[in-house]
Every structure is written in structure tokens, then in C-alpha cells.
Amino acid sequence: MGDEVEEIKLKTDIVELIGQYLPLKKTGANWKGLCPFHSEKTPSFMVNAERQIFRCFGCGESGDIYEFIMKMENLNFREALEMLAQRSGVALRSHSKYETRNSTCPPSGRREFETNPNFPNDQNNQFSNTKSQIYKINLASAKIFHKILYSKTGESALKYLKSRGLTDETIKTFQIGFAPQKPILSNYFVSKNISQDLLYKTGNPQKFFNRIMFPICDVLGNVLGFTGRALDNETQPKYYNTPETEVFKKSRILYGLMQAKNAIRETKIIILAEGQMDVVSAHQSGVKNIIASSGTAFTDDHLRIILRYTDNIVLAFDADEAGKKAALTVIQMALEKEMNIKVVVLPENVKDIGEVAVANPTLLKNIIQDAVYWLDWIINSKIDNGKSKIDIADKKLFLKQIALYLKWVKNPIEKSHWINYLSQKFGVSQESINALIDSNSKQTKLASLEIVYGMLEIFPALKSQHSLLYNRLNDSYNSQRDMIVMEVKNNYADLNEEIAQKEIEDILKRRKIDDLEKIKSDFARRISEAEQNNDREKVKELMLELHKKII
């Protein structure tokens, strides 16, 4: 193993690696940035390219590429080694156990209880032990669900998957399973002596009923949790995920990454779709570099994971309004990271990429090949193609809108490219487009939380609805209250309560700030439900969960 450790080190540039996590500036022989391991305003985090090490003079963290990744990604050495091996294209030979971990999710050859048959539940167990126990419970559950799918009980579920065009091989590759109406895991958990506490920490796979089960794996093949899709259309919600656990973090989960990683390395492109079925169907049709964010809000963490593999991203979201909106959000975030972004244009009357994949694999490859640059996609969605001539009024309105998007472009070359492109396409000067961008850019003067604060000040109804958040913001921004309110009014010409509400939600989502009021009322409802059912255990569980969330 020692050789591989060194080989990976030789092939990985620490400046480039760390540069994917945080901006670094060259200062003399070193590179400098804000430390990711402690909170600071002036950079004391140094990376030395010559010696291939990092050191923070603020908190004292230091080390090489492995230590950085272990700390940053919360991995043990072996996991960090595998991640960096994959990134640098070095094959790990010495541990044959790991070589078979690529083909299915979870790897079908792995025996779940080989090291720890009785799930000892020692309170002093280390975090990593809890983690590996969670993996084992999830792996065992995934296998049982998969087996059930091919039993009499799973008949209707299997029929559904086949009707969506999936083959047995694909179902096996993704270890898709079925959780029936009657509980099937409890006997198994009892026989293995698994405690309620540990099940709770796992997110309890027994909570899924009458759902098609998609195991969610990390790149190493560990089963982190599940997405369950309702079998009939009446059951709500249609998709149900494992709740947040120590290993299942929605903001970081990308479905299908494990099955996609080799293809991503070959093509240097990641296709991002919306749902599990899109990924599974496309994979079956031969497009394997495809992943999905599993219907949850896309976050910066997702992008950071994608950036470990490539900075070329192709968006293949659903054709509906929600899909278009989601695409715009990802475009904005990806531009901030200076990624290259294209968007797949779906044929008329097709609702998602999974549909194309099943019906016509050749067409799927063609539309991915023909994906257009993000700005062309926006232009096409805004211009009425049936119109033969674009008059001056159209140009003014249209370019004003486009300038809003150009504001997102961080890379100066890309920005200049698009300004030049628009100038030629619409027969206007580059200066005039620049002027439009500048007139829009005053909107960025306010930080996003200041915008939230200003909006809450303007609309008292929203203020009382978000009282906790408001109090928190008021502590920080009260002294600039009038200026902020004025700026918000200036920047949002047609501001009303509905728009403000929407904007606040978007900002909170982007900033990953939990809307405490929403969480509390949601929990209040669930707790009173459990009380009505006399389910004391559930009440206790919910209280605990709520407590954790709001502390």
C-alpha cells in the first residue's frame, strides 16, 4: 500500500486539491486562504506547493493531502486514500477486498456481518464505529428489500419497474428493492440484537412501507440511506427519504455517483438529472456519467463533490416549471464556481430524461451531445422563436433580463465571451451591455441576510411569521436598518409580500439556514399526532429530534 500512497501524492497537486474547496491566493512561495477548519476573517491558512503541505497559523491544523481530505470530508485514512486514488486515477491493488466494490450498489458480494455479528452497542463506541454499524444495518436492509422485490410479495413492484423499461441487470446494479405493506425487517433486527437506539441513529429502515426502495450509496459503496418511491399515485409523499443521520446528509448526497464515477472520469463530464429513475434509465441506455440530487434542494456541498471529478456539468432537469427553476438555481451556483455549464433541451412533449432513455437510447445520446450553453438555453426560453423580427422594444426588455444572468458570471473570460456574443447577436455595442450589467449590479450591494432583514422590516406579517429569525437578524443589522430598507426597496421594483416571502425562502434555502418557525410548527403537528395515537415512544423520539434541530 505504501507505494500507492506515494504514487497518489505525486499525482495530486495539493494547491489544486485545496483550491477546489476554498479560494487560494499566491503570496510569495505560498498560497494563502481563509482556513476551512476555524472561523477567521483574515487568511492564516497556508499551502506550500513545493513541500505539498498545508498549515494554519490560526488553529494549528497541518498536514498533507491525506490529512486535509480526512479532516475536510470526515473520512478515515482508507476512505481518504480511496477518494484520492480515484481522483488521481491510481488503481489500488493491495487490498483486493476493495477492488470488487465498483459494480453494484451495494456491492452484492459483500457480507454484511463479517466482522461484527452481534452489533455490540457499547455507549463508548467511537463515532466511526457507529458509522460502520449504520452502514451494516442499511446494507442488510437493502439486501432484504432487493430479495423481497423478486419474491411473490414484490410482484407488483417488479411489474412497475419493468413497465418503466428497467432490466433485471439494471435493477441489480442499483440494488433496487421493495418495502412491502407488512413489516419485514423487525424479525431480522431482533435476531441480530440491534438496539432501538441504533435503529434510530440509522434513520430506521422499518419506516418504509409499500415503497420501491433505492439504496443511496457513497462512492465507496457504503449504504447511507434510502429513497422510497410510493408504488401507487395516491400515497403521499411520492418520495420519502431516510431522515438526516450521521451518514445521511441530504445536502451532500448525489444519487448514482458510485455507478457513474468511472464514466465521469472518462468523459470528464457530469450529467445532473432530477430523479432516481432518470439516472437508472439513462445508465441502462449506456449514458453512465449521470447522477441526481434526489429531489432535494441543490447545495454548494453538492457542487463541491462534483468539482472533485470535473468542472463540466450538463443539466438534464424535468421540462416543467419546477425543473426550469431548479436549473436556474444550479446555473447560478455553478457560475460562481466558474464551471462550464450546458443544458439538455428535451424534445417536445417529453417530461423528463428518463422517458427519452427508455424510449430511444440513440435519441438520448443525441440530445446530450447537443446540449446548449446555459446562456443560449436562457435566451431560447425567453425569445419567441416564431417571431420573425426582433424590434427595439424586445431588445431592451430582453437584454435587460439577460444582464441579470450575466451578473452571475464570475469568470472574466466567460463574461467577455457572452458580452461579445450578445453584442453580435443583437447588433448592439458591448459597452451598452456592460452598462446594463453595471446598473443591475447594485443589487449585490446587500448581503443576502440583509435582504431578508429588510424584507421582514417592510412586511410586518412576514416579520411575525419569522419572529425568531427576525430577532436574530435585528441584533446584527438594527443600526443600518433604514439604509437596508431603502436599498431593498430600490432593488426590488415590484416588491410585494408574496415576492418577498418567496425571496426569503430562496435565500434561506441557499444559505442552508433552517426556517425554525416552519420546523417547529411541523414538529408540533407530528407530536400531537403521536400523542393522539398514544405513541409515547414516538413523542419522545420527536421531542429529541426537535431539540437537536433547534439547539
Ligand SMILES: [Zn+2]
Ligand atoms: Zn485554522
